[in-house]
Amino acid sequence: MAKLCLVFFIISLVIAMPWTQAFPLDNWPQRHKDQKETVTNLQFYFHDTVSGKNPSAIKVAQSADTEKSPTLFGAIMMADDPLTQGPDPNSKLVGRAQGLYGSAGQSEVCLIMAMNFAFIDGIYNGSSISLLGKNSAMSPVREMPIVGGTGLFRLARGYAIAKTLWFDITTGDAIVGYNVTVVH
Numbered sequence: 001m002a003k004l005c006l007v008f009f010i011i012s013l014v015i016a017m018p019w020t021q022a023f024p025l026d027n028w029p030q031r032h033k034d035q036k037e038t039v040t041n042l043q044f045y046f047h048d049t050v051s052g053k054n055p056s057a058i059k060v061a062q063s064a065d066t067e068k069s070p071t072l073f074g075a076i077m078m079a080d081d082p083l084t085q086g087p088d089p090n091s092k093l094v095g096r097a098q099g100l101y102g103s104a105g106q107s108e109v110c111l112i113m114a115m116n117f118a119f120i121d122g123i124y125n126g127s128s129i130s131l132l133g134k135n136s137a138m139s140p141v142r143e144m145p146i147v148g149g150t151g152l153f154r155l156a157r158g159y160a161i162a163k164t165l166w167f168d169i170t171t172g173d174a175i176v177g178y179n180v181t182v183v184h
């Protein structure tokens with residue numbers, strides 16, 4: 001019996017090992033002060049294609065009443081949209097906007113955006129920022145919060161100014177200019 005207990009004890013130790021080794025166990029909270037911050041301004045173009053054979057944004061859910069709503073209230077889209085350096089869709093790809101946007105307004109056209117903007121260009125390759133907020137898509141200019149980031153943009157906070165450059169009212173395809181300012 002004692003032997004069996006010892007065996008179980010050793011097995012449990014082995015199973016627990018990856019967790020005990022993930023981080024040092026001593027001084028689990030540590031305070032660091034005086035870290036300098038950087039301000040970065042990013043300007044790029046967001047291409048949202050909902051029509052055609054290869055849409056970059058697809059509807060993944062809606063309510064039973066969404067089709068009756070003039071604002072398509074309740075529709076949720078999943079997007080993997082290219083971000084380019086210039087407004088031309090064929091200009092240099094600098095990243096991708098991946099995530100969800102949904103119709104959140106009953107009497108106005110507005111979207112709730114929850115998207116990750118992942119960059120691939122230069123030193124920003126592999127870094128990302130997270131956008132979360134309301135997008136009044138029919139307004140010529142709107143502001144949305146940047147709530148976080150990864151890589152070079154760790155701890156990012158800031159704002160995105162979005163301006164629609166081109167919008168096809170029949171298909172819903174759009175090209176939107178983004179001017180993002182982040183502190184990180």
Ligand SMILES: *[C@@H]1O[C@H](CO)[C@@H](O)[C@H](O)[C@H]1NC(C)=O
Pocket residue numbers: 120121122125126
């Ligand atoms: C970005 O990084 C990935 C992985 O490190 C690499 O494969 C890719 O070629 C890089 N892309 C650019 C555009 O530098």
Ligand SMILES: *[C@@H]1O[C@H](CO)[C@@H](O)[C@H](O)[C@H]1NC(C)=O
Pocket residue numbers: 041161179180181
């Ligand atoms: C982009 O945003 C920054 C910060 O708000 C501003 O200084 C700059 O003029 C903007 N650029 C354009 C082209 O609007």
